[in-house]
Amino acid sequence: MEAQLDARLASTFVDVVQRQAGVHGDREAFSYIRDMSDGQITDSLSYRELDAQARVVAGWLTKQGGSSGDRVLLCFPPGLDFIVGFFGCLYAGMVAVPAPMPEGFSSAEDRVGKIVRDAGINLALSDANGAPKLERWIADRLGTTLPCGPVRAMDSALAASLTVPEISPDTLALLQYTSGSTSDPKGVMITHRNLLANMRLISGCADGGPDSRAFCWLPVIHDMGLIGQVLWMLFLGGCTTLTSPTEFLRRPYRWLQLLDELNADFSVAPNFAYDLCVRTVSEDKVPGLDLSRWRVTFNGAEPVQARSLAKFQEKFGPAGFRAEAFLPCYGLAEATLLVTGTAADSAPVITTVDAEALARGEFVPVAAGDGPRELVGSGTVDRSRVRIVDAGTGAALPDARVGEVWVRGESVAQGYWGRPDLNAEVFDQRLDGETGFFRTGDLGVIHDGELYITGRLKEVLIIRGRNLYPHDLEQTVRSVDPRLATGAGAVLALDAPEGSVVVVQEIKPRGLTEDDYRALAQDIQRTLVREFSIPLPSVVFVGPGRVRKTTSGKIQRSLMKQLFVTSELNSLHEELTDALRAHLKND
Structure with a gap:
């Protein structure tokens, strides 16, 4: 566990990468499978290569006139180039701004345009094929000239001229734009301190280490994809194999097969992924699977569905899948990612409650089968960080009462980029004489020390x-x-x-x-x-x-x-x- 302990002593994520490169050197950090049907690794990065290539990207960014605090747009097709570009931004002391490639769908183009304007983007990065296209799109669509760098196709000599700027735990590392319930994305300001604090929270739930291996397909521009599968495994000194979300949707059975073939013990997926596997994997294929080494699968849907967990366990239990592998959790971008999570190697906590009482805001457990509502716990509550509050009065609520979830701690972000009025409404709120709480907008309840998420405040009927x-x-x-x-x-x-x-x-x-x-x-x-x-x-x-x-x-x-x-x-x-x-x- 020596490398993991070194990472825990880091003060920035740049320190993490450099320490892991020093300890693990040429050991594989990331690999990529372009086509799950053959399962062949088509690209890989060692820890040493990641460190070296991030320095090249940082050198390019500074040579373009970029300086600490500048916002850098990251638009990449699926692959490992995004990871290099992300850490290149951090090495340069700049702020990474992940976004989808502005192609294929008008919604993606609209989103990227709003992000570019909202964040005040200074520079952009993509892969060798995407960089010229992105530069033209920005010029044609937004009327702005932005240098767009081709990651992993830059002159390696750029690294020699790089002087890594002074980066502190409070340096802004990332603008994580929320997906949002409307078409108006907001940039969550996440510092190195926020990232490292969340790494420690995740590690408190799932005790991985340098021998851990993950196989994941969530998009890396999303908070769970970036932080939960890429950054956390790097923090551990483990190895992550990635593929694209499209590959998973085409071949959900191969996701399960490859977890075994890659000897992976970690993955991340929301409810719909388990439902898709249950629905599409035929019974005759289940005996061909071995899921016995799959130790942890994070599920951060809001809320996690008990039926999804039960159906998946029922179907794939004969293939060695254990209910204890499910790790239901609760998180959001404004808290960097994880807020609470169940402990690894323990079965999910599922409670049947009286539906009518829940409709009145009361959590009343009933005998299994007696009520139509089954709620899945999202982990043990640290009451110094998580409270349930009456959204109307701002008063703390007792256990077993449904209210808004308020969160505080080192993982809570610094606010939304350029939204001082909104920040004043939801960040750094006061409760019972204590400050620093963020109003999540999620409804939840605490029972027997467990947090249950019941819905969104603005969406409740x-x-x-x-x-x-x-x-x-x-x-x-x-x-x-x-x-x-x-x-x-x-x-x-x-x-x-x-x-x-x-x-x-x-x-x-x-x-x-x-x-x-x-x-x-x-x-x-x-x-x-x-x-x-x-x-x-x-x-x-x-x-x-x-x-x-x-x-x-x-x-x-x-x-x-x-x-x-x-x-x-x-x-x-x-x-x-x-x-x-x-x-x-x-x-």
């Missing part, structure tokens, strides 16, 4: 004085008919007419008639009214991929509400209540 959580209704909709099981959905509460609920549900339209849509909509309406005692909801069917999600797979309900109100959903069929139809007609 308040129906007849009861708080209902949209993800519960969405899960119920998918269970109504097999044709709905694979599509995403968003349940929305409208401001007018009062009490209006709209279900937007994806479905494959092939072979469906108007009568089919109408019958399905009526089944959804009857089920939701019966199960949740809500007024008759409206139902809107859309095609696959039309329900907007963040890069981590979370439903963007606020954006979906906006698209519905502005008639931009491109619906296949609508069954609206008379009151809602009249309101939309007169609006």
